[in-house]
Amino acid sequence: MSDAPLIAGRGIVKRFEERTVLDRVDVAVAPGEIVTLIGPNGAGKTVLLRALLGLAGLDGGTVERRAGLIVGYMPQKFAIDENLPLRVGRFVGLAGRFATAEIEKALAEVGVAARIDAPVQGLSGGEFQRVLLARALLRKPQLLVLDEPAQGVDVIGQDALYDLVANVRDTHGCGVLLVSHDLHLVMARSDRVLCLNGHVCCTGRPETIGKDPAFAELFGARAGESLALYRHRHDHVHDAHDHHHHHDHAGHTHG
DSSP: OTTSOSEEEEEEEEEETTEEEEEEEEEEEOTTOEEEEEOOTTSSHHHHHHHHTTSSOOSEEEEEEOTTOOEEEEOSOOOOOTTSOOBHHHHHHTTSOOOHHHHHHHHHHTTOGGGTTSBGGGOOHHHHHHHHHHHHHTTOOSEEEEESTTTTSOHHHHHHHHHHHHHHHHHHOOEEEEEOSOHHHHHHHOSEEEEESSSEEEEEOHHHHTTOHHHHHHHOHHHHHHHHHHHHHHHHOOOTTOOOTTOOOTTSOOO
């Protein structure tokens, strides 16, 4: 039983009017596994997350969730009223009934304990994403679902954020399903990558997926090469001054 996936979508089909947005997509996340969905804008990544979480209906296929599955979901867009004075601790606590100590612990785990009394509106992009992560963690999720968690965060901050997600996985043993378009950073942290463009173009371990012709077709021939190089460097270089100078935005899809 313990090897059974936390969540599994099989043959998922989703249509909007005449357009098929998801065409027979299979995806599964096991406990302790980081699975990343990548693909161009409009590829159906957010739609797939919502379908898996039961927030959107299906036009075909099935979704199986482990009984009693607890999900921590970090949506892509989170609008907060600029005029509403809302402090970080209160905002995080809105996710349910939690003791102050629990809220403090969650904020400490993601490195923003000092901001508990700060107004949410005053946070930097990176701090806000960490606060959203703390909010998702409060529920002690078995599955963490993160939609573009690094948007609005600079490259160094993104790197730290993905490290944090990997640490959370190590600490809690939860599965992680992540949507992103920054190939390099994501690849360094993922166990499995699923390349989506309406259908599953290719899927596999990060070190092999860059060699897949479908990957090259979607992200450009150089993306696979720079990816292999990046992983190699990431595995071998631990130099504090190495701020990833090789970011040639292969991850930002062309067209």
